[in-house]
Amino acid sequence: MNETFSTPETPASSTCNAPESPHVSAVIEGLCATVTDYPKPGIVFQDLTPVFANGPALKQVVDAIVCAFAGKFDAVAGVEARGFLLAAAAAYATGTGVITIRKAGKLPREVLSESYSLEYGEATLELHQGDVPAGTRVLILDDVLATGGTLGAAAALLERTGAVVAGVGVVLEIDGLPGRDNLAGHEVLSLLHV
Numbered sequence: 001m002n003e004t005f006s007t008p009e010t011p012a013s014s015t016c017n018a019p020e021s022p023h024v025s026a027v028i029e030g031l032c033a034t035v036t037d038y039p040k041p042g043i044v045f046q047d048l049t050p051v052f053a054n055g056p057a058l059k060q061v062v063d064a065i066v067c068a069f070a071g072k073f074d075a076v077a078g079v080e081a082r083g084f085l086l087a088a089a090a091a092y093a094t095g096t097g098v099i100t101i102r103k104a105g106k107l108p109r110e111v112l113s114e115s116y117s118l119e120y121g122e123a124t125l126e127l128h129q130g131d132v133p134a135g136t137r138v139l140i141l142d143d144v145l146a147t148g149g150t151l152g153a154a155a156a157l158l159e160r161t162g163a164v165v166a167g168v169g170v171v172l173e174i175d176g177l178p179g180r181d182n183l184a185g186h187e188v189l190s191l192l193h194v
């Protein structure tokens with residue numbers, strides 16, 4: 001296996017076993033800002049930027065996700081743009097690297113592409129071809145799971161490279177949408193359901 005993705009250091013078990021006080025879901029709920037009719041009428045936008053801006057909250061969120069998947073991944077993938085924040089923090093915390101999954105047209109070398117629909121539009125995600133060694137166990141991170149279009153496309157891209165999707169971690173999941181259906185067969189962790 002490529003050295004880039006070898007031997008992750010998962011957090012110390014003492015960190016993983018630490019009691020959460022207050023519970024991470026309550027921390028997220030207390031900081032998340034809800035904006036109605038953004039970016040389109042009818043959408044209730046879950047703005048997690050206050051969670052990212054709060055040091056203890058960000059640490060608690062990242063620790064909760066990496067502890068849940070401890071020992072199960074060799075690399076972390078972040079989905080542009082908000083997923084990058086979580087992926088970089090999780091990779092740093094565990095000594096792994098970040099796989100960059102970007103919106104169309106942003107990666108300079110040969111790419112694999114997947115188009116998808118999300119709650120308020122359509123988009124295409126891309127991944128550099130040949131950068132992820134076959135068999136690499138990848139934990140995919142993003143802030144929000146809504147319809148699952150985005151994370152489903154990210155998982156499909158990684159699988160097309162021969163990577164194994166070790167799991168999907170999000171800060172917040174919107175219930176009543178088909179997010180889980182689009183991620184069937186994958187372990188999904190959501191720290192807060194709304």
Ligand SMILES: O=P(O)(O)OC[C@H]1O[C@H](OP(=O)(O)OP(=O)(O)O)[C@H](O)[C@@H]1O
Nearest residue numbers: 080081082118119145146147148149150
């Ligand atoms: O489950 P879905 O319906 O696919 O929606 C979830 C996606 O939507 C948001 O990203 P967005 O495309 O708005 O991009 P951004 O992070 O660049 O704002 C969010 O960060 C997820 O990636």
Ligand SMILES: Nc1ncnc2[nH]cnc12
Nearest residue numbers: 044045046047119144146
């Ligand atoms: N309602 C929502 N809030 C924040 N991000 C989203 N991505 C897709 N739907 C979303």
